[in-house]
Amino acid sequence: MAGRNGRTGGARVLPLVALMCATACEPRAAATPAPEGPTASVKLAAGSLSATVRRTAHGIPHVLADDFAGVGYGYGYAFAQDNFCELMDALVTVNAGRSRHFGPDGTYLAALGSQYNNLKSDFFYQAIIDDGTVDTLLAKPPPLGPSQDVRELVRGYTAGINRYLAETGVDALPDARCRGAAWVRPITERDLYLRYYQLSLFASSLFFLDALVDAKPPSLLPDGTLPQPLAVPASLDRNVFPHSESLGLGSNAFGLGREATRNGKGMLLANPHFPWDGSERFYEAHLTVPGKLNVSGVSLLGVPAILIGHNETLAWSHTVSTAYRFTPFELKLVPGFPTKYLYDGQIRDMTTRTVTVQAKAADGSLTPRQHTFYRSHLGPMLEYPSGLMTWNGLTGYAFHDANASNMRLLDAFFAMDRAANVEELRTAQATWQGIPWVNTIATDAQGNAYYADMSVVPHVTDAKLLRCVLSPIPLLVLQSAGLPVLDGSRSDCALGSDADAVAPGIFGPGSLPQLSRADYVTNSNDSYWLPNPAQPLTGFPRILGGEKNVRSLRTRMGLKMVQGRLAGTDGLEGQRFTLEQLQTVTFNNRNYSGELLRDAAVALCRRTPFVLMPDLTFEDLRPACPVLAAWDLKGDLDSRGELLWRVFIFSVAGATGGPYLVPFNANDPVNTPRTLNTLNPQVAQALGTAIRTLRGRGIALDATTGSVQGKLKNGIFYPVHGCSHEEGCFNQIANQLGPDNTYEPVLGSSFVMAVSFTDAGPVAKSVLTYSQSSNPASPWYADQTALFSQKQWVDRRYTEAEIAGDPALTVTHLQE
16 A cells, blocks of 8 residues: 555655645635636646645635646545545445455445445446446447546546545544555546446446345245246335335425526526435535636535536536336246246347355455346346245346446536536537436526436337236336336337437437426426426326326425515515525425414314324323424424424324325316315324324424434534425435434435526525535534534635635645
8 A cells, every 4th residue: 555655546646745735834815816727737748637726614625727637636636535435435335345344244324225235235236347337338439438528537536536545545544434444445447437337326226236136046846846926916105116205315406597586597496315424425516627617516425527516607406306217027937947038939048147256254254255147138137025026937027227328427417517508508418318317407697497307217108008018017016106017028018219319228308308497497306297387397208207196295395485485475575586585495494294284283183182092092182282383384493393293294194095185186286185184083193193202202292303303423413404305394304313312314405505696607605414524533524514503504615716715715736
């Protein structure tokens, strides 16, 4: 392992003192002119790397370089200073090394909210490596493979990470979580591309990791026969397959056009709801290559392009799309031969790949462990879940992932970083077609608002559904979850293609939903149908998520917030948004389920003092009545009653027939369903359950939200405002039970940014709820968490004058 002044990746690393100049050796920017253009970096020979990293308050790096390799270099270096251990852990995962370093029986938290077994994870990623999938995609010309610009960006980012490690040394890393660890090493560009490929599979193959690893041919029964299909279940939970709700992720975004803003220019709210810990954290940065790039926002771990952010004239965000990225195929097997299947009347053999990984034993020794994957020409075999898609003596299920050939994602985002307006953004997405699983909401300085689901979607038309979804399990899955499980025995049921698609088997941009307006568009993870109720989007394939179906309470809350502002009925001045009003609306913490149902629940509570519970005991509801009656219908820190309401809503959601008297009406989707069905005895029982639950956790019925919900960092409890998706809270916070029965946020509002275009350029405010660094020893580990707790925002510095004027400014010059 290279020491502080050793070599990494063949690049020359000079002594730190010769290359760095922070507060100890350079005056604050108030006395130092801001760097101007490319002269801020030293010109070097072709292939060399040079960048200047200016850090402003809260550790936000502003990276200035002459070229894309240089800006990647500075970005990688700055990122490593704050989140090196998180990145190295993720790279161990994608390199199939968790069993080697952490043992085969260990688990790790996946971004999807589930625990993955180390050994199964390693088998999954080792198959990708052995197949040469990433190497094959990297060898393709653009747009199927990366552009030269992205290759340079990744080359520089890799060198920046390694520069940091070489200067610091493994044994002196400031983050104790990986200090001296055997799994810390210089990284390669290929490591990062494996990480980007992992992100492509995030909403598809990764969700099915266990199901793909667990698939194996059925064994003979004692009578010498193979198992027959199990009975078809009567129904399925709609969350059995991943979409925006079942992934545990969400987001809100507003794109406000010239008719919705006070100054007649565009305005954006970005409010992604991503995990607060782990590999899917966001990181803030500002990247500048004069004349080519000037973008500010956030990236996911290890990604050198800005994924959500703004440049001089364009701002954009993303929300998780409801479209499916995968298509199972039901195979008809040859009786008695479970690895042979019929296709167009011909017998085909499955292929196999056996992978080997090294697993660490208790004594530290390594033992090879092997696993065999089975594959049809339609994709790898799947076993998910027991009793649903099972591999038996007659049928099996192959899994096709539309993102399995997607190495286009980084170029798609990097092209957006450089787009000047929503039309250029649309062109960037249509050119690369690499957005793997999110919607896009954008606005520009001209006041155009834009929504699109221009993501990678399997080409399954509704006509194909009628022709190719016929047998019981596929029909049940389609009816319950909307997922097409196609007949895998016929070539006419294979995925189709569009002439404008860059790759076979996916919809081209001309077949995907898009909407441009002068007033507004929104999305909060429901389908494409209703970005603006005045102009519903219709006529698209069902696999994209559906039309004229019920919207979540959070979606309805977001639409009500925009509509109330434009109508002037929300208590704020005027009828169009200012930036300050957009900030206020974002953190108003209105609880839409409470607004709809609280009064009826209080009336029920008062007329039903005791309720017979399912266990045949009585629960006294009277203590809940005054608490709910006095509740301010919000999830603010000092709100009393929201915690009681939260448990009630979770409980009442399961009431037979649902909690509403007025059903959903597709002609009034923002206001229906509504009205609490107090005639249903399960509603009163749900209130009893809420009382018992809080009592069992030692939480007073009138406890404030902020006294229970919060994040513990370095021994300090930071109370957190907001409430749950199920309650209809726009500022969503999802929790797990933490110490002393507190509610510890695990995902929800993560990076929150409000951007307004003005005559002088973009003005932006933001807060990164969990702060910039994952290292507990960092000064930027909890500072923004404290700001978020108090609804405070960071002034995002974008111009050279703004950067130079920050009292916290430090400057680092890098070259090699």
